[in-house]
Amino acid sequence: MANNLILLVLPILLALTVHISTTEIFAQTGSMFKVGAEGDYAVSIVPGASQKDNTYHYYPPRIAVPTDTTVVWLNGDIGQPHTVTSGQPGAADEGSIFNSGVMPAFPVRFFEFTFTQAGDYPYHCVIHPWRVASVSVSDAQFTGEAFDIAVGSGATWDLTKNPRVLLEITPKTAVLDGFSPIAYNVTVNDGATNKTMVSGIFTTGGDPLPLELVSGEGNETRSYGPDFSTAGAYHIQSDFKKGSSYPISVQVISFDNRLIDNPVRSTFNLQTNP
């Protein structure tokens, strides 16, 4: 019994150690930045963003997040100033919701904004206005026995509009003190085959778990994150399909490095649009 417990605890402790010891911020282009930003979700201004023919200015270009998500934009384009400005280029309301002003490129600078209202927020760079990106914000929420799960896409996930959706998973049974480590076990099943696509352990420092599902980035299933050194979104990339359903099971398996006996599980069935 004691041996089994050690076998269970060790991987969790190792995972926690890795996340706490790193001081870098991990943006989704794979670049590493040493800055003091901490938020829920990182968007990069990519190297080469000042070039008109660059595929992306911001990456990821379209995200769907629940209300009260703090998005942090990092200028990873060395030597080039950029902005993060709400609205369409040249529109009368340009910059009225958020506007970073000119972000110098060195040292790496960031801008953050917390989205408190549901809606669609296009934005652009006033210096290089040829790529419009967007943040889609929803206040949809699933209430389960052990968790509330806020869903950035709304009750169903439209893969065409938003290839990515951020879930925010808030436990009802653990104390969210913003410090004590919480380890979540999340399993995503394919509703069509009832097979498990991915099952992983994700840790936060006493916070709800921001977890993003990513489609359109290849068929390989993998998970990565968090976006920042000790906080931020984790990501599960897979071949998510239209017109399908994805049961997502969540349980808190340890709190403050202590395993929880008989953890309660909640399952949320995320549907995708045809």
Ligand SMILES: [Cu+2]
């Ligand atoms: Cu720019």
